[in-house]
Amino acid sequence: SSNSLSTVWKAEHLSSGDVVAVKQVYVEKLNKHLKSCLDCELNSLSSVNHPNIIRLFDAFPAENCIFLVVEFYAGGNLSSYIRLHGRVPEQTARKFLQQLGAGLEILNSHHIIHRDLKPENILLFGLDDDVMLKIADFGLSCTLHPGHYAEKVCGSPIYMAPEVDMWSVGAILFELLNGYPPFSGRNNVQLVRNINSCKHLPFSQLIVPALHPDCVDMCLKLLSANPVDRLSFNEFYHHRFLRRNSAILRAPFQIP
Incomplete structure (x- = not known):
């Protein structure tokens, strides 16, 4: 091509x-x-x-x-996967996030933040139960040592905490669970305005009864608009939702 x-x-x-x-x-x-x-x-x-x-x-x-x-990859990306399959079962979302977390762990150990994590930049290798996720497109990545901040993201002169990747992971988790992204807007200005004014994440009521509280807890804390309240990488990586090795127990959950 x-x-x-x-x-x-x-x-x-x-x-x-x-x-x-x-x-x-x-x-x-x-x-x-x-x-x-x-x-x-x-x-x-x-x-x-x-x-x-x-x-x-x-x-x-x-x-x-x-x-x-x-x-070489021929499996498409996570965005095309979601378009094809729609929302995925909670256990599939957990499996994908475990793989995403494993890749981010090595980036974290090298003080690299990706800054452009999204379904389009996550490639898929293999088929069905053997699908492996691979993080790609590092064109906006940077090395960021503890105590420092990234001065620019996507060319905008704004300050972002190192946990900017964690926000992106939350958006990916939400889209996996619901089949659509958590926020939308006609342009970037409206998108940011919608994010800042959001009081409740627009979870599909079709999936709410089947979601385990640990899953929703992770999603809500990753998508906290305030970086202070957002999960750090270590909090994300050791969260109960990802550490759960046995079959996920189903429990009714009400979105606050």
Whole structure:
């Protein structure tokens, strides 16, 4: 496949025999922002190697371009999965979040925040019960050490706590459970206004009776508009909902 900025080929890695994707990026066509995104992607992916993060095998420059050799995937992304399947069972959502948490744990250990977690940037490998999630698209990621703040997110001069990724995880969990995102708006300004004015998350009443309180508790705390009240990564990773290994007990739950 190709566009004006890059071309992607399916290929075979000579040393390992693995099927890979080779992406040729035309560097001379990139503006300053896109070059910065490419640098972020290379810096982040070259730092980590984990089953739940898209793997960068190699990167090498050529005349006016750079070649990236990454894992090949044909399973689509989480966004297309939700469009196809609609809302997923709670146990499936938990399985997906456990994998997402495992990938974020390695990023957290390297002080990397993704800053653009969304279903479109989570790739799927395998089929049915063997589906594996891989975090991709690190173009807006950055390294952030404890006690510091990210000064820009998506080019906006705003301050975000390091737990910005946790908000995104909450939105992903909500969409998995309901089949639609928690917030909407005609544009970014209206979207932010709707988020700030939201008093109750719009859970589907069809699923509320079947949700375990631990599941809803995690979703509500991840989507807290106040970063102080939002779950930290450690609180998320050790939350009862993700640590529950046996079959989830069903209990009626009322959304506060």
